Amino acid sequence: MTLTLSDIQAAHDRIKPYIIETPVLRLHNLEEILGCEVYVKLENMQRTKAFKLRGVMNALLQLTDEELNHGVVTSSSGNHGHAVAYASKMLGIKATVAVPDTAPPFKLQKIKEYGAEVIHTTVEERFKLQESLVDEFGYTLIPPFNDYRIMAGQGTIGLEIMNQLPDVDHIFVPASGGGLISGIATAVKETKDSVKIHGAEPANLPKFSESLKNKKLTQVENKGTIADGLVSIIPGEKNFQIVQNYVDTFHTISEEAIKMGQKLMLMEAKILTEISSSIAIGGIVNGEIKVHPEDKVCFVITGGNLGFDQLDYIKDIKY
Amino acid sequence: MTLTLSDIQAAHDRIKPYIIETPVLRLHNLEEILGCEVYVKLENMQRTKAFKLRGVMNALLQLTDEELNHGVVTSSSGNHGHAVAYASKMLGIKATVAVPDTAPPFKLQKIKEYGAEVIHTTVEERFKLQESLVDEFGYTLIPPFNDYRIMAGQGTIGLEIMNQLPDVDHIFVPASGGGLISGIATAVKETKDSVKIHGAEPANLPKFSESLKNKKLTQVENKGTIADGLVSIIPGEKNFQIVQNYVDTFHTISEEAIKMGQKLMLMEAKILTEISSSIAIGGIVNGEIKVHPEDKVCFVITGGNLGFDQLDYIKDIKY
Numbered sequence: 001m002t003l004t005l006s007d008i009q010a011a012h013d014r015i016k017p018y019i020i021e022t023p024v025l026r027l028h029n030l031e032e033i034l035g036c037e038v039y040v041k042l043e044n045m046q047r048t049k050a051f052k053l054r055g056v057m058n059a060l061l062q063l064t065d066e067e068l069n070h071g072v073v074t075s076s077s078g079n080h081g082h083a084v085a086y087a088s089k090m091l092g093i094k095a096t097v098a099v100p101d102t103a104p105p106f107k108l109q110k111i112k113e114y115g116a117e118v119i120h121t122t123v124e125e126r127f128k129l130q131e132s133l134v135d136e137f138g139y140t141l142i143p144p145f146n147d148y149r150i151m152a153g154q155g156t157i158g159l160e161i162m163n164q165l166p167d168v169d170h171i172f173v174p175a176s177g178g179g180l181i182s183g184i185a186t187a188v189k190e191t192k193d194s195v196k197i198h199g200a201e202p203a204n205l206p207k208f209s210e211s212l213k214n215k216k217l218t219q220v221e222n223k224g225t226i227a228d229g230l231v232s233i234i235p236g237e238k239n240f241q242i243v244q245n246y247v248d249t250f251h252t253i254s255e256e257a258i259k260m261g262q263k264l265m266l267m268e269a270k271i272l273t274e275i276s277s278s279i280a281i282g283g284i285v286n287g288e289i290k291v292h293p294e295d296k297v298c299f300v301i302t303g304g305n306l307g308f309d310q311l312d313y314i315k316d317i318k319y
Numbered sequence: 320m321t322l323t324l325s326d327i328q329a330a331h332d333r334i335k336p337y338i339i340e341t342p343v344l345r346l347h348n349l350e351e352i353l354g355c356e357v358y359v360k361l362e363n364m365q366r367t368k369a370f371k372l373r374g375v376m377n378a379l380l381q382l383t384d385e386e387l388n389h390g391v392v393t394s395s396s397g398n399h400g401h402a403v404a405y406a407s408k409m410l411g412i413k414a415t416v417a418v419p420d421t422a423p424p425f426k427l428q429k430i431k432e433y434g435a436e437v438i439h440t441t442v443e444e445r446f447k448l449q450e451s452l453v454d455e456f457g458y459t460l461i462p463p464f465n466d467y468r469i470m471a472g473q474g475t476i477g478l479e480i481m482n483q484l485p486d487v488d489h490i491f492v493p494a495s496g497g498g499l500i501s502g503i504a505t506a507v508k509e510t511k512d513s514v515k516i517h518g519a520e521p522a523n524l525p526k527f528s529e530s531l532k533n534k535k536l537t538q539v540e541n542k543g544t545i546a547d548g549l550v551s552i553i554p555g556e557k558n559f560q561i562v563q564n565y566v567d568t569f570h571t572i573s574e575e576a577i578k579m580g581q582k583l584m585l586m587e588a589k590i591l592t593e594i595s596s597s598i599a600i601g602g603i604v605n606g607e608i609k610v611h612p613e614d615k616v617c618f619v620i621t622g623g624n625l626g627f628d629q630l631d632y633i634k635d636i637k638y
Contacts, residue, residue, distance in 0.1 A: 020347050028339050029364065044589045045348065270363045270623040272589040304589040308634060315627060 003148050003242060005190035008155035011058040015153060018057050018090060022046050024164040027269045034284050036291040041161055044273055044304025048086045050079035051154060051302050055179060056087045058153030059142050068093050073139035075126040077103030078229055079303050080144040085116035096133060098126045106307035145179030146236030155183025161298055162191045170297045172280035175199045175208055176232040178239030185246035196248045200280040202227050203252040207235050208243060212250055226313060227258050229276030253279045257286035263314040277302035285319050322467050322561060324509035327474035330377040334472060337376050337409060341365050343483040346588045353603050355610040360480055363592055363623025367405045369398035370473060370621050374498060375406045377472030378461055387412050392458035394445040396422030397548055398622050399463040404435035415452060417445045425626035464498030465555030473499045477506025480617055487514055489616045491599035494518045494527055495551040497558030504565035515567045519599040521546050522571040526554050527562060531569055545632060546577050548595030572598045576605035582633040596621035604638050
């Protein structure tokens, strides 16, 4: 089994009533700075303010009535946890989210607001806990990325980009486990294979770059990153297969450039992004990625969930 | 003489090569909070990051060769000064901007970056200085609002909204001297007179509300406002005539609500606005303006020029 364009088209039909078809905007005010035609796909304006709702909704809408009655479980302190809580509320089913004790209060509160049951745990214990909840209560596990239903949902972003900007040349996608980039790459390459797909990941956590170099799943040392949505230390297995097949280049981005991307988007483009979501833009400003003036480049802005205090990170950043 | 739809259409043809047709976005994530269908016209994404370029460019493009050769002058520490400096640079003419000593360094620096000559002055002396520069050097004065060329330029925003969102019901426009609202009201009412035009001004500087009540130009006491783009103490004379004719309602907005508008736009809609430009949104959140769930409401977001430090104002604001 793998992922195909028709899976993604079916996902789009399925989730359409529940999601926002987010805008693609041209950002003229960034073009001189970045040196290309600049477009952004604004998933920070998605419901729950992140792309994760697409994949989660596509998974939930394929559960049986019995599975829905039992409810779902996941382990996440971030946007995937929000999406599971919010989507479950929309469908009127029970959701349980195992939240590690490292979760910032801001993110924890959102999960509670969406009505999910929160179970506190540790980073080390969370997957074991999640499995014990599946065994004990019959919950269905909703994984964050290594799942074809999740990838098909995230891939709907690729379908929308090809519809909104059919003559795009390059698409840049941030990657953690790889659910988003594997979905988008499948949607785009199977629609128009001349469009180049680029992944971007923190230089401190280069799991895709290393795995591609080694031609096998490679776990990297966790050197830490400010990009709190991009902390996976190893690609998802199913995701990696698709990335090997369809992604043209992977770029590693320095911590300094990651911050520059967020500040540039805020101050020059007037768009608030979460720090993980504008890393490719930072990579270009800082000279870590090259583009050409005639290129039409679309950046997937993956989310906008951050507390006001988090803006302090970028206070003194220059670009 | 007055302002007509055809003046505004001519202005649009004239300035089109120099401005961005800014997007109108639907903001689904604000609709539950505001209680209506929410659209924004994003002039914070205009070149110079404010609407002022439209009026200035329309005025400059109607100068004679002799006037262009002599250069232009204005007095402004804000977006109008930026626009005069930037537009002059685009056209290759000399610009002089008299900047009062109250101008924040952030704004002063932008004017210099765009290549204008800056002359330092005081708030009290600036208009006298500007006139002496006209007399001494033959500069042409580019006024900020009380001028039909300026109003026609700003009115092009109204044309674009009617094209981008033809079934809009209500348009909210912040007002200081009234250049923007008089232009937009003319464009919209002469295109489709059922669309309601609403002005919004700080409760601390209710010059339009008072002038409309008194049926004559009324100067108000300057009680100060955080909305640094809305500090006029009296409407422009030409602007007021059009406002009397075409604007349906004027709303006064509290300082607290003004801050709420900016914070809501940043944290829920993920769009950075300058504090003057989202005051009507704040008025609705704070219950100072009423709207209905079935209304399609478009808010003109007038600009996005602010220093990073200015975000401190809204740090502790709740909505």
